[in-house]
Amino acid sequence: METSTVNSNFKSEEYFINMGPQHPATHGVLRLLLTIDGEIIKKVEPDLGYIHRSIEKMCERDSYQQIVHLTDRMDYLSSHINNEAVCLTVENALQLEIPDRVKVIRTIIGELTRIASHTLWWGVTGMDIGALTTYFYGFRDREMINDIFEETCGARLTMNYNIPGGLMFDIHPNFVKRTKDFIAHFKTKLPEYDRLLTGNVIFQKRMKGIGLLSKEDAISFGASGPVGRGSGYSCDVRKHHPYSAYDKVKFNEIMKTEGDTFARYQVRVEEMWESMSIIEQLIDNIPEGEHQVATKAVIKLPKGEFYQKVETARGELGVYIISTGTKNPYRLKFRSPGFSNLSLLNHITVGEKIADLVATMATLDLVIPDIDR
Amino acid sequence: MDSMKDFKRESMTNEALQNIINSWFPNSISQTVATEASIETETSATKESVSSNGLEFTEEDSQFLNVTVQPELLHKLMSQLKSNSETQFDYLFCLSGVDWGEELGVVYHLESTTFRHSIVVKVQTKDRENPVFDSVYDIWATADFHEREVFDFFGIKFNNHPNLKRLFLTEDWVGFPLRKDYVDEINMVIK
Numbered sequence: 001m002e003t004s005t006v007n008s009n010f011k012s013e014e015y016f017i018n019m020g021p022q023h024p025a026t027h028g029v030l031r032l033l034l035t036i037d038g039e040i041i042k043k044v045e046p047d048l049g050y051i052h053r054s055i056e057k058m059c060e061r062d063s064y065q066q067i068v069h070l071t072d073r074m075d076y077l078s079s080h081i082n083n084e085a086v087c088l089t090v091e092n093a094l095q096l097e098i099p100d101r102v103k104v105i106r107t108i109i110g111e112l113t114r115i116a117s118h119t120l121w122w123g124v125t126g127m128d129i130g131a132l133t134t135y136f137y138g139f140r141d142r143e144m145i146n147d148i149f150e151e152t153c154g155a156r157l158t159m160n161y162n163i164p165g166g167l168m169f170d171i172h173p174n175f176v177k178r179t180k181d182f183i184a185h186f187k188t189k190l191p192e193y194d195r196l197l198t199g200n201v202i203f204q205k206r207m208k209g210i211g212l213l214s215k216e217d218a219i220s221f222g223a224s225g226p227v228g229r230g231s232g233y234s235c236d237v238r239k240h241h242p243y244s245a246y247d248k249v250k251f252n253e254i255m256k257t258e259g260d261t262f263a264r265y266q267v268r269v270e271e272m273w274e275s276m277s278i279i280e281q282l283i284d285n286i287p288e289g290e291h292q293v294a295t296k297a298v299i300k301l302p303k304g305e306f307y308q309k310v311e312t313a314r315g316e317l318g319v320y321i322i323s324t325g326t327k328n329p330y331r332l333k334f335r336s337p338g339f340s341n342l343s344l345l346n347h348i349t350v351g352e353k354i355a356d357l358v359a360t361m362a363t364l365d366l367v368i369p370d371i372d373r
Numbered sequence: 374m375d376s377m378k379d380f381k382r383e384s385m386t387n388e389a390l391q392n393i394i395n396s397w398f399p400n401s402i403s404q405t406v407a408t409e410a411s412i413e414t415e416t417s418a419t420k421e422s423v424s425s426n427g428l429e430f431t432e433e434d435s436q437f438l439n440v441t442v443q444p445e446l447l448h449k450l451m452s453q454l455k456s457n458s459e460t461q462f463d464y465l466f467c468l469s470g471v472d473w474g475e476e477l478g479v480v481y482h483l484e485s486t487t488f489r490h491s492i493v494v495k496v497q498t499k500d501r502e503n504p505v506f507d508s509v510y511d512i513w514a515t516a517d518f519h520e521r522e523v524f525d526f527f528g529i530k531f532n533n534h535p536n537l538k539r540l541f542l543t544e545d546w547v548g549f550p551l552r553k554d555y556v557d558e559i560n561m562v563i564k
Contacts, residue, residue: 049541056526057551219463219486222515233486240489304434305493307482309466318467320482333469335482343518372541 012037021050025128025358028368032345032357039353044346052372059332064090064164064299067332072158074336075370077117078312080149081110083162088243089308089319090164093301100245101289102166104282107245108179109152109161111275115186116145117313118268118275125265125362126197129206134197141189144182148175164299166292179283183276190272198269207262211348211360214259221347222340225315226271227364230264232257237311249281264363300327314338314365338370384490385459387438391430393460394440397453398426437482437493447496448507454483454492455512461485462492465513470523472553473497477504477529508534526551 020031029050035043055074059067064086071086072079084106091098123138146156151172153161161168197203213223218231228235236253238246254270256263301323309318315337322331341364349357385393427443428450442450454462467482478497484490498504508531510516520531521540528549531537539546548555 049543052541054550217514220514222465222513235486302434307436307467316466318482320467320469320480322471331469331471333467335467335469339518339522340515343515347514 014042019354019357021047025361026368027124027366030342030366030368030371034354034357036354039355041349041352041354041357044349044357046342046345048372050372051369053369055373056332056334059329061328063327064301064329067329068162068164069160071334072160073369074334074373075312075314075317075338075367076157077120077367078113078314078317078370079158080106080113080161081310081312082317083160084110084244085308085310085312085317085319087162087164088310089306089321090299090301092308093304093306093321093323094164094295094299096165096293096295098166098293099289099291100287102291103245104286105167105171105291106162107249108279108282108286109149110244111278112145112148112179112182114275114313115272116142118272119145121268121313121362121365122193122197126203128358128362129203131197131200131203134193137189137193137196141186144178144185148178148182151175151178163292165295166290168292170291171286176283176286179279183279183283186272186276190269193269198266204262206355206359207260207265207363208258209260209262210352210356211261211264211363212259213344213348215257217344217347218259221344223315223344224337224340225311225313225365226254226264226267227315227341227344229253229255230267230363231259235316237309237316241309243308243310245282246278249278251278261360261363268363268365298327300325301329309335312337314367314370315341334373336370336373338364338366338368342366342371384485384488387432390438390460390490390492393457394428394450394454395426397450397457398428398446435493437491439493439495441495441497444496444498444506447494448509450494451481451509451512454494460490460492461487463487463513465509465515465519468516468519468523470527470529470551471497472527472551474553475499477501477527477552479506479523479529481509503530504528505530505532507532510534525549528552 014035014037017034017036018031019034020026021029031047033045033047034041055070058070068083068086071082074082119138119142123135126134149159150156152175153159153169213231215232218228218233224235232255234253234255239253251274254267254274256267303325304323306321307318309316317337318335320333321329324330349360427446429441431439454460462483462485464484464486465481466484469480471478471480476497476499478495481494483492496506508516508520520534521537523529524537525539525541526549
């Protein structure tokens with residue numbers, strides 16, 4: 001039999017293929033060097049730095065007010081929360097007493113940011129898998145939040161609403177009404193997300209059982225946010241190290257134990273319900289008071305080291321400031337959630353197919369400027 | 374049983390952490406040193422204590438307990454912190470390189486997901502030409518990328534790291550940009 005001879009002589013061969021830096025599924029300028037055998041992935045090696053701006057070095061030159069304008073360019077979908085992290089670090093170092101009004105407004109906008117980020121993620125995840133409709137649904141609802149942000153502070157994406165000491169402006173008179181309108185609207189739309197995508201059999205078959213991450217590995221790789229919680233790892237900074245008004249609200253930490261891409265998907269969708277619940281608890285009870293406390297024109301932190309962690313839409317963002325008592329930080333390190341979440345990509349995709357890599361990467365929800373900084 | 378379990382889950386105080394860490398390094402006489410020091414200088418109420426095993430503890434200027442360790446003891450200390458049943462520091466949440474001016478160093482922020490206590494481990498060297506520490510990649514997988522980032526920006530090498538090469542910058546980049554003595558005439562960041 002000639003065909004069988006041919007088959008036994010047919011050798012499989014490993015070869016390299018570039019995914020990115022301009023690949024639609026990487027959602028930014030990330031290059032993955034894949035070692036593949038046929039369609040099976042043998043190794044994934046991320047090549048970073050395409051959008052590296054050395055924000056940490058720039059911070060060593062900047063005053064603490066200026067640093068806030070850089071952090072919303074890291075994870076631009078969590079810009080408000082990034083800025084909040086820097087402001088909290090500076091405020092804690094100065095031992096400033098922040099008015100309750102500021103804390104509550106920061107929390108409400110933080111949760112709106114989370115919903116906006118998750119709706120965008122939901123839209124593009126569907127698109128990555130091949131369901132283009134989700135993209136328009138997600139962007140339609142996110143638009144309402146961006147409009148609220150625009151009215152509040154003038155910016156839709158890279159907002160600079162936080163300043164050390166409070167907020168740049170007080171909230172717009174329409175803020176409460178528009179936020180309530182959005183919640184009422186989104187409560188009717190989020191079940192549509194489930195009907196359109198979550199319950200879809202084809203979608204579930206694409207998502208279930210791939211990209212498996214155990215709880216031990218999640219902790220070891222420093223996974224955080226929905227990536228960690230999809231593996232049953234309780235890592236919500238809002239629960240374990242509450243900041244702003246998170247100690248005053250009741251919400252559930254969404255956790256799944258499956259550890260696959262579908263679990264991470266479910267965590268994000270269900271988190272949007274929790275975010276809405278947090279906003280509803282606070283929106284009618286915004287305390288009266290000042291929207292900022294006076295700080296000196298030149299802020300000098302006392303000598304020492306300060307660390308603050310917050311929960312962005314992607315996970316745990318840490319700000320580590322070493323101060324020598326001058327108006328600039330001596331060293332400022334951002335521990336970004338996407339950086340650690342990307343580092344486990346190779347671990348969870350080896351042995352799977354290229355198409356599964358796209359689905360797995362979608363549920364890691366990577367934002368490249370957050371990784372490159 | 375349940376009350377025992379609850380008790381077990383309680384996080385350790387900084388003092389208890391300091392004692393247990395000292396007990397891992399038997400040539401420690403830190404407690405006698407501490408008492409002698411407190412007798413000699415009663416007024417100086419610094420929280421700092423140096424022991425003969427080279428460990429230096431301080432809570433000054435920081436919200437965490439800080440341990441400075443000699444490079445040769447780093448890996449042993451780190452694997453103990455992770456594996457010991459009472460400390461269980463299984464989560465390395467931040468790994469930063471720092472240029473202290475004369476010394477180059479690495480700062481490790483650790484937390485236990487069981488007990489929720491934290492500690493900061495610091496290591497530094499005066500050797501700016503060839504700074505080398507042991508990698509902790511085998512203890513926490515997240516150190517893989519973080520140590521590569523430190524190598525990229527500070528030029529600190531890590532023994533036994535599986536893939537130590539530049540992470541963000543290109544392979545032919547000259548110098549280490551986050552060092553304080555780094556000069557770049559073209560891409561001026563610091564005025």
